[in-house]
Amino acid sequence: MLFDSYKLDSKRLDNRYVVAPMTRISAEADGRANDRMKKYYQRFAKGGFSTIITEGIYPDRTFSQGYNNQPGMATDIHADAWKPIVDTVHEEGSILIAQLMHAGGQSQGNAYTDETIAPSAIPPKGEQLGFYGGSGTFQTPRAMDDQDFLEVKEDFVAAARRAKAAGFDGVEIHGANGYLLDQFLTDYLNKREDEYGGSVDNRLRFVLEVVDEVLAEVGEDFIIGIRISQGKVADQSH
Ligand SMILES: Cc1cc2nc3c(=O)[nH]c(=O)nc-3n(C[C@H](O)[C@H](O)[C@H](O)COP(=O)(O)O)c2cc1C
Numbered sequence: 001m002l003f004d005s006y007k008l009d010s011k012r013l014d015n016r017y018v019v020a021p022m023t024r025i026s027a028e029a030d031g032r033a034n035d036r037m038k039k040y041y042q043r044f045a046k047g048g049f050s051t052i053i054t055e056g057i058y059p060d061r062t063f064s065q066g067y068n069n070q071p072g073m074a075t076d077i078h079a080d081a082w083k084p085i086v087d088t089v090h091e092e093g094s095i096l097i098a099q100l101m102h103a104g105g106q107s108q109g110n111a112y113t114d115e116t117i118a119p120s121a122i123p124p125k126g127e128q129l130g131f132y133g134g135s136g137t138f139q140t141p142r143a144m145d146d147q148d149f150l151e152v153k154e155d156f157v158a159a160a161r162r163a164k165a166a167g168f169d170g171v172e173i174h175g176a177n178g179y180l181l182d183q184f185l186t187d188y189l190n191k192r193e194d195e196y197g198g199s200v201d202n203r204l205r206f207v208l209e210v211v212d213e214v215l216a217e218v219g220e221d222f223i224i225g226i227r228i229s230q231g232k233v234a235d236q237s238h
Contacts, residue, residue: 011095011169011221013050019051021099021172021227023067026134029111030123031058031065031072032081041085045092052094056101056174059159062151063117065110066103066179067132073098074155079162086167091115095169097223100159102152102178104143105189108134114143117148118183119190119197120207126235138234143192149206153213154178160214162226172209180234181207185228 004013026036044052054071058064061074072078082098089096103110105118108128118141128134144152160171175181182191184206190197196206207226215224 008051008095008119009170011046011223013049013095014093015050016148017049018051019044019049019053019127020054020133021174023055023132024066025031025069027069027071029069031074031078031111032122033071033078033085034085037071038085038088041096042088043093045089045094050090050094053097054099055173057101057159057177059100060155061101062155063104063107063110063113063115063148064102064152064155064180065112066101066107067129067134067228067229068109068111070109073100073159073162076162077168082163082168083164084104088099090167097170097172097222098163098168099174099227100156100157100163101174102156102180102196103181104183105138106178106183106232108138118142119144119192122176124183124189124193124232124234127230128213129233131209149196152224153210155172156210157213158234160218164218164222170225171214171218172225172227175207176193176227176229176231178180178234179208182232186232187190 020202045126057071057073105116106124107116121143123140
C-alpha cells in the first residue's frame with residue numbers, strides 16, 4: 001500500500017510517503033526562505049516522497065517565532081521567498097504543506113520581541129535546545145489576554161492565506177511538541193480560570209477556534225491538518 005496512489009482532498013498522490021516537518025534554522029535572519037532550503041526540499045521531492053511537510057514556520061511578527069533563523073510566513077516578503085521552493089517541489093511531482101507554528105512560551109529566539117506569551121504565566125519544563133542555539137531554562141511567559149487571543153487567530157489565518165497564495169497545497173497547524181497550542185492542551189501549563197482552561201473541552205477551545213477560522217478562510221480546495229502529540233521537545237519526560 002505504501003506505493004499505491006491515493007487521493008488526499010482533490011490531490012492525486014503517487015504514494016503514501018510523507019516527509020515529517022523538521023526545523024532546521026537555515027533561513028535568513030529576517031525569516032526569508034533561501035536557496036539552501038530550496039535544495040533541501042528539492043532532494044526529498046526528487047527522491048519520490050509524494051508529500052512534504054515543511055519545517056515549523058512562524059505566522060506573525062510578534063510572539064510566534066521560536067528559533068533564530070527559523071523561516072516565517074508573517075509577511076508577503078516571506079511568502080514570496082517560499083515561491084521558488086513551492087515551484088521546485090511541484091516540478092518534481094510532489095505536494096508541499098506549510099507547517100504553521102506558534103512557539104508560545106517555548107520560544108528561545110525571536111527577532112521581534114524578547115517577551116513570550118502562553119496560556120498562563122508558567123514556563124515550560126526542561127531547558128532550551130542547545131542545537132538550536134539556546135541555553136538554560138525558559139523565561140516566564142505573559143498570560144495571554146483578550147487582544148492576544150484575537151491576534152494569534154488572525155495571524156494564523158493571515159499566514160494560511162499567504163501560504164495558499166504562494167502556491168502551497170495546504171497547511172498543517174502545529175498543535176504538538178510543547179508549542180503554544182499544545183500548551184493550551186496541557187493541564188500543568190494551562191491554569192486559566194476562564195473558558196479556555198480547566199476541562200478538556202475548555203482546553204481544546206482555542207485550538208479548535210484556530211482550526212475553524214483557518215478552515216473558514218482557506219478551506220476550499222486546500223488541505224488543512226493539525227498535528228498533536230504527547231511529547232514536548234524541551235521536556236522529554238512529558
Ligand atoms: C531535527 C528535528 C526537527 C524537528 N522539527 C519539527 C518541526 O518543526 N515540527 C514538528 O512538528 N516536528 C518536528 N520534529 C519531529 C519530527 O517531525 C518527527 O515527529 C520525529 O523526528 C519522530 O520521528 P522519527 O522517529 O522518524 O524521527 C523534528 C524532529 C527532528 C529530529
